[in-house]
Structures are given as C-alpha cells and as structure tokens.
Amino acid sequence: MKLTILGCYSATPRTFTNPTSQVLQVRNHLFLIDCGEGTQVQLRKCKIKFSRIKHIFISHLHGDHFFGLPGLISTFRLLGRETEMHIYGPKGIKEAVTLLLKLGDSWTNYPLIFHELNSKESELIFEDEQVSVRTIPLDHRVYTNGFLFEEKPLPRTLDVDATEKLKIDRSQYHKIKNGADGISENGKVISNIALTLDPPEPKSYAFCSDTAYKEAILPLIKNVNTLYHESTFLEKDSGLCQKTKHATAKQAAQIALKASAGNLILGHYSTRYKSIDLFKEEALQVFPHVELADDGKSFDI
Amino acid sequence: MKLTILGCYSATPRTFTNPTSQVLQVRNHLFLIDCGEGTQVQLRKCKIKFSRIKHIFISHLHGDHFFGLPGLISTFRLLGRETEMHIYGPKGIKEAVTLLLKLGDSWTNYPLIFHELNSKESELIFEDEQVSVRTIPLDHRVYTNGFLFEEKPLPRTLDVDATEKLKIDRSQYHKIKNGADGISENGKVISNIALTLDPPEPKSYAFCSDTAYKEAILPLIKNVNTLYHESTFLEKDSGLCQKTKHATAKQAAQIALKASAGNLILGHYSTRYKSIDLFKEEALQVFPHVELADDGKSFDI
Numbered sequence: 001m002k003l004t005i006l007g008c009y010s011a012t013p014r015t016f017t018n019p020t021s022q023v024l025q026v027r028n029h030l031f032l033i034d035c036g037e038g039t040q041v042q043l044r045k046c047k048i049k050f051s052r053i054k055h056i057f058i059s060h061l062h063g064d065h066f067f068g069l070p071g072l073i074s075t076f077r078l079l080g081r082e083t084e085m086h087i088y089g090p091k092g093i094k095e096a097v098t099l100l101l102k103l104g105d106s107w108t109n110y111p112l113i114f115h116e117l118n119s120k121e122s123e124l125i126f127e128d129e130q131v132s133v134r135t136i137p138l139d140h141r142v143y144t145n146g147f148l149f150e151e152k153p154l155p156r157t158l159d160v161d162a163t164e165k166l167k168i169d170r171s172q173y174h175k176i177k178n179g180a181d182g183i184s185e186n187g188k189v190i191s192n193i194a195l196t197l198d199p200p201e202p203k204s205y206a207f208c209s210d211t212a213y214k215e216a217i218l219p220l221i222k223n224v225n226t227l228y229h230e231s232t233f234l235e236k237d238s239g240l241c242q243k244t245k246h247a248t249a250k251q252a253a254q255i256a257l258k259a260s261a262g263n264l265i266l267g268h269y270s271t272r273y274k275s276i277d278l279f280k281e282e283a284l285q286v287f288p289h290v291e292l293a294d295d296g297k298s299f300d301i
Numbered sequence: 302m303k304l305t306i307l308g309c310y311s312a313t314p315r316t317f318t319n320p321t322s323q324v325l326q327v328r329n330h331l332f333l334i335d336c337g338e339g340t341q342v343q344l345r346k347c348k349i350k351f352s353r354i355k356h357i358f359i360s361h362l363h364g365d366h367f368f369g370l371p372g373l374i375s376t377f378r379l380l381g382r383e384t385e386m387h388i389y390g391p392k393g394i395k396e397a398v399t400l401l402l403k404l405g406d407s408w409t410n411y412p413l414i415f416h417e418l419n420s421k422e423s424e425l426i427f428e429d430e431q432v433s434v435r436t437i438p439l440d441h442r443v444y445t446n447g448f449l450f451e452e453k454p455l456p457r458t459l460d461v462d463a464t465e466k467l468k469i470d471r472s473q474y475h476k477i478k479n480g481a482d483g484i485s486e487n488g489k490v491i492s493n494i495a496l497t498l499d500p501p502e503p504k505s506y507a508f509c510s511d512t513a514y515k516e517a518i519l520p521l522i523k524n525v526n527t528l529y530h531e532s533t534f535l536e537k538d539s540g541l542c543q544k545t546k547h548a549t550a551k552q553a554a555q556i557a558l559k560a561s562a563g564n565l566i567l568g569h570y571s572t573r574y575k576s577i578d579l580f581k582e583e584a585l586q587v588f589p590h591v592e593l594a595d596d597g598k599s600f601d602i
Contacts, residue, residue: 012341012375012376012379013339013341013342014342014345037338037339037372038314038339038342040313040338041314041315041316041339060405062405062407063371063401063405067368067371070364070368071364074364074365074368075313090404093404095400096400096401096404099397100368103394103443104361104364104367104443105443106363142405
C-alpha cells in the first residue's frame with residue numbers, strides 16, 4: 001500500500017495548505033479518500049493519473065472534505081472518461097452532486113454510481129478478490145465515517161530455489177502455485193509448503209477523520225498497520241474538542257496505542273499553531289510510531 | 302476602477318491556471334465576478350481582504366464559474382463575518398448553495414441574500430449613489446449573463462486655485478461644492494463653473510463571459526471603457542464555437558470594435574494553445590487596444 005496526502009489541513013484551503021484528500025494505492029486500486037476544494041489540482045501536482053481512480057470515499061459532507069468533488073466529477077468528463085466511477089458517502093451526496101450537474105446542464109458521459117451510507121454500524125462497502133473496505137462510524141458534528149482498507153491474503157508464491165534444488169519439473173509450477181504438492185525426478189512427493197514461500201502479510205489502513213476521541217472504534221481498527229487519525233488540536237486546547245467534535249494529538253495517540261496500530265499518521269491540523277511538529281511531539285509522549293501528514297507527502301504502508 | 306484577474310482560463314483548474322474569477326474595485330466597492338474552484342486561494346494570493354467583498358456576481362452555473370462559491374461562503378463564516386453578503390446569479394443558485402450548507406449542517410452566521418436572475422432582457426440589478434450594475438444577456442449553453450458596471454458622475458470639485466485668486470471666502474466652499482455661485486470680496490457674483498473643476502469621467506466595465514459572438518449586446522456596452530470578452534478559441538477553431546457557444550479572439554475584437562470600447566481584455570482561454578499571445582495577435586488585427594488577462598494580473602480602468 002502507498003498513501004499520498006493531497007491535503008491534510010482543517011477548515012479552509014489556503015495559499016500553501018489544502019483541505020483533506022488522500023490517494024491510497026492498494027494492489028491494483030487507486031482509492032481517493034475525501035475531496036476538499038482543490039483536490040484536482042493536487043492530483044495534478046502529485047502526478048496521479050485521473051483515469052486510475054474508480055472509487056471515491058467521502059467521510060462526511062463538510063466542505064473541507066467534499067467541495068472538490070463536483071469539480072473533479074466535471075473534469076473526468078472533460079478528460080473523456082468512459083469507465084464507471086463509484087462514489088461512497090453520506091446520504092445526500094447524490095442529491096448534491098446531481099443538482100450541481102443539472103444546474104450546469106453538465107451530465108457525465110460515464111456511469112456515476114452513488115453508494116449512499118446512513119448506517120451507524122460498520123458496513124462492508126467494497127470488496128473484490130484483492131481488497132475490502134469497511135466503514136468506521138465516527139463521532140463528529142454531522143454523520144461521518146472513517147474507512148478501513150484491508151488487503152486480502154495473497155496465495156503462497158513459488159520458491160524457485162527450492163523447486164530447482166529438489167528437481168521439480170517446470171511443468172508442475174502452475175499446480176504448485178495453486179496449492180498442490182510436487183513430485184521430484186525420482187518420484188518422491190514434496191509437500192507444497194516446502195516448495196512455496198509465505199506471501200507478504202496483507203496490509204491494512206484506517207482513515208479516521210473527522211472525529212472526537214471515540215474508543216468504540218477500537219475493535220474495528222485493532223492491529224491496523226497504519227492509522228490516520230485526525231488531530232485538529234493540541235491538548236492545551238482540548239476544551240474545544242467537545243463542541244467541535246475533533247480530537248487532540250494526544251487523543252489520536254491514545255487510540256493508536258489502544259488499537260495496537262503499527263503506525264500513526266496525524267493530520268487535519270488547525271492552522272492556529274506555529275508548527276505541525278508540536279502535534280508529533282505531543283503524540284510521541286503516548287505512542288512511539290508517529291508520522292506527520294503533509295500535503296504532497298507519501299507513505300509506504 | 303481596478304480590475305484584478307483571479308483566474309481566466311476555461312474548463313478546469315490546473316497546476317498553474319485558474320478558472321474564471323475577477324475582483325472589480327469601483328469607488329468604495331469590491332465586487333467579485335464569478336467564482337471558479339480555487340477562488341478563495343487566489344483571493345489570498347492577491348492579498349484581497351475577504352471582508353471587503355459584499356456583492357458576488359455569478360454569470361452562469363457551469364462549474365468553472367461557480368464551484369468555488371460554496372467554499373468561499375463557508376470560509377466567510379469561519380472568518381467570523383457578520384455583514385450581509387449579496388449573491389447575484391441564475392435561478393437555482395440559491396437551491397444549490399443552500400443544499401450544500403444544509404448537508405454540512407453549516408449555516409452562515411451572516412445574512413446571505415440571493416438575487417436570482419432569470420430575465421432574458423438586461424436588468425438593473427444593483428444601484429447605489431456611486432455605481433450601477435446591469436445584466437448583459439449572453440448566448441451560452443446555459444442561461445448566462447454578463448455584467449455592466451458603471452460609475453455614476455461625481456459632483457464638480459472645488460478649484461482652490463480659482464477661489465483663492467478670485468478672493469472667495471472659505472465660508473462659501475461648502476455651498477460652491479453643492480453647485481452655488483460664489484461672491485468675491487468686492488461683492489461680485491462668480492459663476493459656479495468658474496470656481497469648480499470637471500469631475501473625472503465616470504468609468505464603465507463590461508464582463509462578457511461565457512458567450513458566443515452576439516451583436517445584440519452592442520447597444521448595452523456601447524462606448525464602454527473596458528470590455529472583458531471571452532476568447533476561448535482562435536479563429537482556426539471557430540467551427541467549435543457553434544456547439545460550445547464560445548467565441549474566438551477575432552470575434553471578441555469585432556465586438557469591441559463595433560461597441561467602440563476603449564480597451565478589450567481577452568480571457569477564458571482554452572488550454573489547447575501553446576501561448577496566449579496568439580489570442581492577442583489575432584485580436585489586434587481587428588481592434589487596436591487589446592490586453593491579455595492572466596491570473597494575478599491587474600488593470601486600471
């Protein structure tokens with residue numbers, strides 16, 4: 001998995017900071033997560049091919065996570081897109097996008113398929129042979145979901161060194177890859193496990209923004225490889241969290257710790273602070289593996 | 302008048318070009334004209350004070366003229382705006398903005414007043430003691446208006462050199478400014494015109510985008526000081542104008558010539574051309590006073 005941060009600042013686009021949007025590369029997918037104003041320009045700056053995006057996940061309908069979507073949908077049309085686009089987001093997203101397109105008499109020339117969400121329980125919203133995506137119900141001022149992206153296990157891979165050493169004829173490779181045992185030159189049966197290698201561990205990524213501190217998400221994100229958790233505020237401003245339904249860097253770290261996450265990436269910073277390094281310092285006091293999201297930055301998961 | 306181009310390229314925001322938006326300073330007003338995605342960032346880059354904008358004019362509801370508006374309206378709220386904001390635009394604009402705010406549960410804390418337009422005739426849509434604004438019905442794929450901004454004449458100004466030379470007592474200055482004649486030390490009546498100066502000529506600016514070539518607008522923009530007329534294409538691609546309802550640089554120049562405009566500013570360029578200088582070269586063959594709009598550029602009118 002590779003995560004590219006297109007924008008990770010809260011509230012409003014500014015000269016050098018962008019509202020929330022991320023691209024997650026998982027196996028053969030390029031998933032777009034949230035789409036604040038300016039996302040399409042950030043996609044260009046990060047040299048991400050528009051045509052590879054086929055699924056867009058919107059956490060909630062605040063402007064800084066969503067107002068770039070109508071323009072992106074229009075641009076796909078101008079680029080001559082013909083393949084389906086799937087949009088996953090809160091109920092109402094279809095009405096909003098459809099109205100804006102209708103007012104501009106600008107229908108898409110590609111199928112635009114909305115998957116509207118309104119459950120308060122976690123749901124499986126996407127699944128194929130490679131990946132599954134589940135919602136993570138969050139605690140924000142409006143209906144909001146995070147998203148858990150999980151790779152599925154890959155099959156064991158052929159151990160070419162072993163097959164050559166054990167004199168397994170190449171004609172058996174296909175069967176062995178599919179789980180069969182092998183037979184050596186002298187007719188001896190060799191177990192599949194001796195001829196194959198463990199596949200890479202499936203990876204997982206959880207996107208949790210925007211949200212107040214919410215322990216109820218822990219079972220959903222337990223042992224996740226990388227957790228992106230919003231940290232709008234520092235602990236000294238934790239009094240703002242209740243009203244705004246945001247979290248502090250310390251709270252994000254507490255969630256990462258309790259979930260036994262591999263890594264924590266912080267983001268959705270309020271611009272009231274002098275340096276985003278302050279968020280990292282605060283989180284590191286609770287949890288050891290902390291990274292700072294920043295616009296244009298990529299992370300291997 | 303001072304015109305600042307925030308964006309002047311057609312279709313879609315790109316890394317270095319922005320869709321349509323302009324700020325027109327007229328007397329004590331700062332009018333925003335169109336609001337493509339990214340307008341609020343361009344306002345910041347051009348160091349324009351958000352709070353001074355009280356009137357926004359939207360030509361039509363295509364995304365590249367309008368998709369920055371919901372975000373800008375939200376940002377005004379985050380900035381603590383309390384004063385009224387007036388939005389002038391095609392019928393439907395209120396429904397669209399209201400739905401987006403409602404979905405985000407993000408009402409404004411300042412009065413947001415919509416003036417929806419649907420007349421096919423030119424209308425007076427704003428007027429105070431200083432300025433008037435009229436619509437210029439255009440010919441585009443959806444209902445579209447340009448806007449004519451006209452300063453009102455200022456009163457004649459006191460000619461201090463003349464009053465001193467003619468020994469007019471200062472106590473009369475106020476009356477003279479209001480049109481009265483003066484009386485000199487020796488009791489002689491001096492006509493007002495001899496004691497005052499001509500005020501500066503009232504200026505006018507016409508914004509015409511997006512539109513196909515439309516001679517019917519000529520009576521409305523006759524003798525305008527500065528005409529901004531879209532030139533999406535060069536003449537060699539004029540075959541595209543009919544379907545897309547756009548104009549060429551040559552057509553824009555023909556409108557400027559027939560309207561006896563003082564200056565022509567070109568914009569709304571298609572990005573298919575290597576250089577925007579080509580638009581100027583083409584227009585100059587028809588009309589002598591041609592300028593090129595570009596993002597961040599200002600023009601004194």
